[in-house]
Amino acid sequence: MNDFETRDNKEEIKRQSDYLSLLTEVVKGLKQRKNRDITACVETFGCQMNARDSEKISGILKSAGFVLIEDENADLTVYNTCSVRDNANQKVYGRLGRLSVFKKNNPDMKIVMCGCMTQEECVIDKICHSYSFVDLIFGTHNIYRLAEYLYYVYEGIENVKFDDSDENIVKRGKTIVSRWEETKVICEHLPVDRKFPYKSGVNIMFGCNNFCTYCIVPYVRGRERSREADEIIDEIKALVDDGVIEVMLLGQNVNSYGKNLENPISFSELLKRVEQIEGLSRIRFMTSHPKDLSDELIETIKNSNKICHHIHLPLQSGSSRILKKMNRVYDKEKYLDLALKIKREIPDISITTDIIVGFPGETKEDVDDTIDVIKKVGFDNAFTFIYSVRTGTPAAKMEQLDEEFVKEQFDRVLECVQETAREQVKKIQGKVLPVLCEEVNKQDENLITGRLENNTIVHFKGSRDLIGKIVNVRCDECRGFYYLGEIVE
Ligand code: SAH
Ligand code: SF4
Ligand code: F3S
Numbered sequence: 508m509n510d511f512e513t514r515d516n517k518e519e520i521k522r523q524s525d526y527l528s529l530l531t532e533v534v535k536g537l538k539q540r541k542n543r544d545i546t547a548c549v550e551t552f553g554c555q556m557n558a559r560d561s562e563k564i565s566g567i568l569k570s571a572g573f574v575l576i577e578d579e580n581a582d583l584t585v586y587n588t589c590s591v592r593d594n595a596n597q598k599v600y601g602r603l604g605r606l607s608v609f610k611k612n613n614p615d616m617k618i619v620m621c622g623c624m625t626q627e628e629c630v631i632d633k634i635c636h637s638y639s640f641v642d643l644i645f646g647t648h649n650i651y652r653l654a655e656y657l658y659y660v661y662e663g664i665e666n667v668k669f670d671d672s673d674e675n676i677v678k679r680g681k682t683i684v685s686r687w688e689e690t691k692v693i694c695e696h697l698p699v700d701r702k703f704p705y706k707s708g709v710n711i712m713f714g715c716n717n718f719c720t721y722c723i724v725p726y727v728r729g730r731e732r733s734r735e736a737d738e739i740i741d742e743i744k745a746l747v748d749d750g751v752i753e754v755m756l757l758g759q760n761v762n763s764y765g766k767n768l769e770n771p772i773s774f775s776e777l778l779k780r781v782e783q784i785e786g787l788s789r790i791r792f793m794t795s796h797p798k799d800l801s802d803e804l805i806e807t808i809k810n811s812n813k814i815c816h817h818i819h820l821p822l823q824s825g826s827s828r829i830l831k832k833m834n835r836v837y838d839k840e841k842y843l844d845l846a847l848k849i850k851r852e853i854p855d856i857s858i859t860t861d862i863i864v865g866f867p868g869e870t871k872e873d874v875d876d877t878i879d880v881i882k883k884v885g886f887d888n889a890f891t892f893i894y895s896v897r898t899g900t901p902a903a904k905m906e907q908l909d910e911e912f913v914k915e916q917f918d919r920v921l922e923c924v925q926e927t928a929r930e931q932v933k934k935i936q937g938k939v940l941p942v943l944c945e946e947v948n949k950q951d952e953n954l955i956t957g958r959l960e961n962n963t964i965v966h967f968k969g970s971r972d973l974i975g976k977i978v979n980v981r982c983d984e985c986r987g988f989y990y991l992g993e994i995v996e
Pocket of ligand 3: 589
């Protein structure tokens with residue numbers, strides 16, 4: 508056990524707020540010296556969980572006095588990385604090159620890397636070797652210690668007297684590195700800077716125990732840990748008090764929420780408690796693993812006024828043979844039964860999914876099975892990915908497929924997905940439905956972009972002051988995945 512795991516949450520929060528005060532002094536000093544604001548930029552490369560982590564990072568930076576900007580040419584730039592597929596990693600390496608140019612022009616600039624990629628030892632080696640201008644690297648488990656680490660970065664680690672030794676912080680060349688293999692700590696209650704005033708992600712659990720054979724997430728996010736229901740409810744109440752009307756409950760497999768708590772509680776029970784929170788209008792959750800989705804959950808969604816009629820239910824493959832090799836613990840029939848049961852019970856629900864094409868050993872016939880499931884379920888949207896080898900996962904050791912063949916199969920799946928989704932989305936044409944107004948349209952500032960309960964995007968004429976409100980919109984014109992509509996009083 509590490510020293511930090513013996514400290515309880517309260518002690519750690521106190522310790523971090525002390526470091527936050529120290530860092531605030533540093534930023535103040537810099538501001539005086541430069542006679543201008545000290546800026547910071549946080550870039551998110553990954554999923555909703557990664558985005559939520561970025562809000563925590565931004566929260567700490569803002570509290571320390573940094574002015575947050577969207578330009579990476581800042582005094583402090585943080586890359587919060589993702590390693591789910593190789594192209595995510597490559598994107599980060601490409602962008603790091605550009606950062607080094609900014610740093611040449613502003614030698615005081617600090618560059619920080621964190622997130623899922625930097626949870627991998629081989630990535631840390633590569634950065635310390637080839638991108639030695641990076642000042643600080645940490646992973647996914649120790650974000651809440653950012654103020655402390657930055658204090659070391661600015662003051663020079665040699666000059667800081669540790670109040671307690673932490674063998675997990677090392678200096679490699681010029682880079683300070685702190686990577687934790689695993690953690691049992693859930694440290695919340697530090698400042699958070701939300702991207703949207705009216706909606707927020709809420710972590711209900713961390714990590715993953717499923718070890719799908721293609722997936723890096725369990726290795727970079729650690730074992731599954733659920734937060735106490737009371738903690739989650741308190742956080743959502745505080746968010747609602749702060750203007751939030753929609754929450755997205757986040758976990759890699761929300762259906763197994765609460766099973767390992769001292770007083771076990773099911774995900775459905777948690778949802779029922781969240782539903783009771785006054786002032787909250789919409790509840791979403793992500794992601795549901797098909798193997799654990801209970802009848803109780805379907806019933807809960809059906810009877811709820813707040814839980815949105817949208818389930819993201821990753822299929823990955825429609826072939827039972829491939830699903831077995833992926834260690835998904837369900838087969839084609841079980842998935843179909845489940846998806847069709849959900850649709851039967853909640854007819855207006857939209858089901859979206861993730862699909863991987865090109866898993867080792869996948870044949871044309873296996874892909875036919877995937878296409879068969881897509882057609883039978885009728886997904887409203889599907890994120891289709893080409894399988895990417897992740898070093899250290901069991902599938903990486905399997906014989907890989909020919910790239911050309913995979914590309915052909917991918918195109919077949921994509922075509923089917925697009926066709927099915929178009930048909931699905933079209934079904935609500937002409938209906939008047941509640942829309943949460945999210946932002947001013949990026950192309951046309953006379954339009955507002957909002958989201959239906961089933962997650963479909965709608966653009967309609969409206970003014971900026973509607974943002975954060977729920978209004979009734981008639982879905983007039985289906986444009987593939989989105990609608991053009993009109994507000995109906
Ligand atoms: N916990 C979620 C998925 C999180 S990762 C679940 O089990 O459903 C998001 C998606 O990335 C996965 O659903 C999968 O489709 C895709 N993915 C994960 N590893 C991948 C890999 N090695 N290659 C390609 N896609 C991958
Ligand atoms: Fe990855 Fe599977 Fe865990 Fe999802 S459930 S994060 S795909 S290992
Ligand atoms: Fe990527 Fe990590 Fe999310 S690998 S998908 S950022 S959990």
